[in-house]
Amino acid sequence: MNIHDATSADQVQAVLGDQDYLADQGLATAIFLALRLKRPLLLEGEAGVGKTEVAKALAAASGGKLIRLQCYEGLDAAQAVYEWDYAKQLLHLRAAEAAGSAQGLETKALEDEMYQERFLIRRPLMQALVSENEMPPVLLIDEVDRADDEFEAFLLEILSDYSVTVPELGTFTAEQPPVVIITSNRTRDVHDALKRRCFYHWVEHPGIEREIEILRLRAPEVSLSLARDVALVAAELRQMGLYKPPGVAETIDWAEALVTVGVDDLDEEAFAGTISALLKYREDQQRASARGFGDILALVRQG
Amino acid sequence: MASAQLTLDRHLVGFVEALRRAGLAVPVGSTLDFGRAVAEVGAQEQAPVYWAGRVTLLSSPEEIPVYDQVFAAHWQGGAPQVQEVPDLPPLTLLLDDAGQAPDPEDSPEVSDDDLVSVRYSHAEVLASKDFAVCTDQELAELHQLMAQLRLTGSRRRSRRLRATQRSGRPDLRRTVRAALRTGGEPARLMFRQPGERPRRLVLLLDVSGSMEPYARALIRFVHAAMVGRSQVESFALGTRLTRLTRELSTRDPDVALARAAEVVSDWSGGTRLGDGLRCFNDEWGIRGMARGATVVILSDGWDRGEPEIMEEQMARLSRVAYQVVWVNPLKATPGYAPLAQGMAAALPHVDRFIAGHNLESLRYLAELVGE
Numbered sequence: 001m002n003i004h005d006a007t008s009a010d011q012v013q014a015v016l017g018d019q020d021y022l023a024d025q026g027l028a029t030a031i032f033l034a035l036r037l038k039r040p041l042l043l044e045g046e047a048g049v050g051k052t053e054v055a056k057a058l059a060a061a062s063g064g065k066l067i068r069l070q071c072y073e074g075l076d077a078a079q080a081v082y083e084w085d086y087a088k089q090l091l092h093l094r095a096a097e098a099a100g101s102a103q104g105l106e107t108k109a110l111e112d113e114m115y116q117e118r119f120l121i122r123r124p125l126m127q128a129l130v131s132e133n134e135m136p137p138v139l140l141i142d143e144v145d146r147a148d149d150e151f152e153a154f155l156l157e158i159l160s161d162y163s164v165t166v167p168e169l170g171t172f173t174a175e176q177p178p179v180v181i182i183t184s185n186r187t188r189d190v191h192d193a194l195k196r197r198c199f200y201h202w203v204e205h206p207g208i209e210r211e212i213e214i215l216r217l218r219a220p221e222v223s224l225s226l227a228r229d230v231a232l233v234a235a236e237l238r239q240m241g242l243y244k245p246p247g248v249a250e251t252i253d254w255a256e257a258l259v260t261v262g263v264d265d266l267d268e269e270a271f272a273g274t275i276s277a278l279l280k281y282r283e284d285q286q287r288a289s290a291r292g293f294g295d296i297l298a299l300v301r302q303g
Numbered sequence: 304m305a306s307a308q309l310t311l312d313r314h315l316v317g318f319v320e321a322l323r324r325a326g327l328a329v330p331v332g333s334t335l336d337f338g339r340a341v342a343e344v345g346a347q348e349q350a351p352v353y354w355a356g357r358v359t360l361l362s363s364p365e366e367i368p369v370y371d372q373v374f375a376a377h378w379q380g381g382a383p384q385v386q387e388v389p390d391l392p393p394l395t396l397l398l399d400d401a402g403q404a405p406d407p408e409d410s411p412e413v414s415d416d417d418l419v420s421v422r423y424s425h426a427e428v429l430a431s432k433d434f435a436v437c438t439d440q441e442l443a444e445l446h447q448l449m450a451q452l453r454l455t456g457s458r459r460r461s462r463r464l465r466a467t468q469r470s471g472r473p474d475l476r477r478t479v480r481a482a483l484r485t486g487g488e489p490a491r492l493m494f495r496q497p498g499e500r501p502r503r504l505v506l507l508l509d510v511s512g513s514m515e516p517y518a519r520a521l522i523r524f525v526h527a528a529m530v531g532r533s534q535v536e537s538f539a540l541g542t543r544l545t546r547l548t549r550e551l552s553t554r555d556p557d558v559a560l561a562r563a564a565e566v567v568s569d570w571s572g573g574t575r576l577g578d579g580l581r582c583f584n585d586e587w588g589i590r591g592m593a594r595g596a597t598v599v600i601l602s603d604g605w606d607r608g609e610p611e612i613m614e615e616q617m618a619r620l621s622r623v624a625y626q627v628v629w630v631n632p633l634k635a636t637p638g639y640a641p642l643a644q645g646m647a648a649a650l651p652h653v654d655r656f657i658a659g660h661n662l663e664s665l666r667y668l669a670e671l672v673g674e
Contacts, residue, residue, distance in 0.1 A: 009351060025350060026354045026357065029344060029351060029358060030358040032344070033340045033344070033355060034358075037336070039336075042362075044363075044364065047590075073462050073463075074461055074462025074463040074464075076464075078476075083476075084476065086475030086476060086478070086479050087475070089479050090479060090482070093479075093487040093488075110483055110487060111483055114479070114483065146591075148463070148500075150463070185590055185591065186587075186590065187591025187592055188591065188592060192330075195362040196333070196362075199336070199358045199359055200358060200361055200362050201357070202364040202367065241585075243589070243619075283615070
């Protein structure tokens with residue numbers, strides 16, 4: 001089933017599950033509503049809880065093209081919406097000049113000549129609006145908090161009527177609005193006006209059972225008992241107030257690392273040897289080490 | 304059927320109103336979205352309605368606990384629980400241009416200590432007087448002077464490009480445009496280069512008991528720093544961390560301070576500076592707010608927590624910040640040495656250590672931040 005045909009949050013959950021993405025009820029409801037009511041979905045949450053993956057899974061489940069715009073400071077219309085291919089334009093001008101045709105033309109005619117669609121470079125936002133694909137594309141605007149206010153302002157404009165105006169060519173309006181997923185790591189507040197346009201969901205770390213399922217799906221070579229140990233340890237470490245509690249991405253990495261070094265039964269030594277796949281700060285590793293890897297293991301297995 | 308729909312609508316609107324009463328700022332349009340969302344997911348079961356509301360009505364994780372509480376009260380028919388608000392030390396602001404001290408009998412609950420009256424008299428120079436020994440009236444005048452302080456803030460290179468006359472990289476867009484005017488001959492090369500942006504400024508104000516004589520003056524300074532500038536963030540550090548950016552962004556200082564007093568529940572409480580900094584680092588700073596920013600900590604450095612925590616958190620902060628400025632009101636005291644445990648632990652990670660006991664020193668701070 002295509003995710004656009006889903007008539008309930010449960011169906012969304014099932015369709016995403018087919019794409020190996022396990023969404024909980026909250027996220028499934030958020031996606032279902034965003035699709036049905038055609039609104040952008042703003043996802044916030046700790047790094048590594050799978051915000052970006054949502055867009056990938058959505059694209060796979062809908063058959064739409066995934067168009068990603070990674071935000072950064074200074075991102076402007078030329079990189080996000082469209083740009084003219086200046087080198088080609090200049091070449092075209094020179095060619096016209098050489099052929100002697102430029103001489104007779106008036107500035108207006110010359111301008112029409114120069115600003116044709118073939119000289120237009122479409123950047124992600126425009127690609128998402130003028131997609132020729134049958135299914136609406138999935139537009140992922142990743143880490144919008146890294147961009148600056150100016151960018152947010154014109155993003156708001158585009159998201160409110162799904163159209164872009166190129167002064168020289170006219171207005172491009174999306175025939176079918178793209179599915180828009182916006183992610184933010186909350187390094188600053190996204191502007192209220194943008195938030196009002198969007199539906200909002202705070203993505204949490206998964207629970208233990210869900211994480212085991214995710215591990216089994218994403219790293220099929222990991223045995224059930226190892227997946228259970230990994231999920232339990234990750235859940236325990238998240239309680240420790242670390243600088244960077246392990247996200248789902250890290251637990252998958254860790255499970256794969258354990259399999260790679262040939263561990264099937266997690267013990268203290270294997271834990272210590274592969275900890276760098278799970279914890280990325282020296283201080284965090286020291287804190288875990290100080291509690292004793294063996295002790296943590298024993299504790300979580302006790303249940 | 305129609306009446307059932309009506310009842311449901313009324314119920315939904317009532318829920319949104321209950322959320323607003325509980326202090327959530329729910330935009331008007333969201334109520335409509337909520338109604339549509341509930342129509343999509345159905346109102347037979349509770350969980351879908353819960354999620355429909357969360358997705359359409361909220362906009363930050365801080366709102367979730369309040370939402371949960373109101374939802375539980377509203378949809379399970381229980382009596383709405385009133386969120387327990389810890390007793391705030393009242394901070395009363397009076398506008399009084401008559402020059403008379405307000406009659407204490409008019410407001411019997413408010414003791415003299417908690418009364419800050421603002422008088423508009425001609426400013427005499429109080430700039431070098433210690434805030435702690437200023438009378439209420441002098442403080443009020445200082446507040447007026449402080450409101451005139453403007454922190455321009457230092458600037459950093461931006462990635463956004465701006466057009467220039469002759470320096471930087473070629474700007475093909477404008478070059479092509481100009482070429483059109485010369486019949487297609489790119490006779491004039493245009494240029495562009497990176498512009499500048501204000502560097503982010505983060506102000507952390509210690510509001511613990513030991514800072515009492517200074518905190519009330521300094522929060523005015525924090526407000527003055529925020530007015531008319533974007534890229535400024537402010538927090539109160541007490542037994543816990545409270546973000547004040549939104550509250551203090553209001554231009555009117557009295558309104559801003561009243562709002563700040565409302566959200567800071569631990570005004571003049573204990574000190575857990577290290578924990579507060581840790582919280583700042585975890586929730587905001589390391590994620591990006593402190594990165595490349597000028598971080599100003601306004602505190603006397605008294606910390607009842609472990610000095611190791613302080614040391615560790617200051618080290619983390621100084622690794623991501625552009626510069627860390629510590630403003631300590633006690634520094635001006637003759638014979639002061641930074642012996643307070645917290646202060647001693649923090650000092651190795653501080654770029655500038657300055658006094659902050661009077662207006663003069665705050666002017667110096669404003670200059671320093673602008674360098």
